Amino acid sequence: MKKILIVDDSSTIRKLIRYILKKQEYRITEAKDGMDAMEKLASLEADLIIVDLNMPNMDGIQFVKNLRSNYYYMDTPVIMLTTTKDAELKRDALLAGVNLFLNKPVQPNFLIYKVEGLLKGE
Template identity: 40%
Template sequence: MAKRVMTVDDSRTMREMVSLTLRKAGFEVSEAEDGRDALSKLRTTPVDVVITDLNMPHMDGVTLISTLRGDPRWRSVPILMLTTESDATKKAAGKSAGATGWLVKPFDPARLIDVVKRVAG
């Protein structure tokens, strides 16, 4: 059975690029446009990995990660940050919130697939 991944990004183009890349690698992918949308969809759509942007309206990636980590259902689900940010302070905030890993945009498709396969188990 294919592993399920949710990609969370306010850029439709970025969500589509990540989704296409992962679908070609055999993953099932759902999309959300920000943290609030992701939390709403995750109530009914279980996933094996979450990939989230950092800077988004309504709820940013760090808040999404903190919220998910506070819920027993999502405490052990790998969460990757995929963002243009490479600032050490922001990385530390993501890690402190519970991010499993950090990838910088623009992403390398082969690396994204490799990291997702590794964390998905």
């Protein structure tokens, strides 16, 4: 079973993403910010990560930078899901190593499609 980590400071958003992915039978873990996510990843071995941009303690871009400096998570697919449409932040996120930058609210079927594709290495 593929393991997905959802990182968002909003528990409502975490529940929503979990709900969208429910039928897919993934093993889902939640983290409330980048710091919490780094701690969870020490033992999780996630196959894919969905991360918010704006979060306390460690934001999404800093989290992805830290992630990419870890040998084990160098190539793990990362989807950034955010309300921001700021082109500069999007560029920073992609430069940090985000595979896909999506805006909230996300179309559920589109998210499922992208998650499946990234897990297959597409």
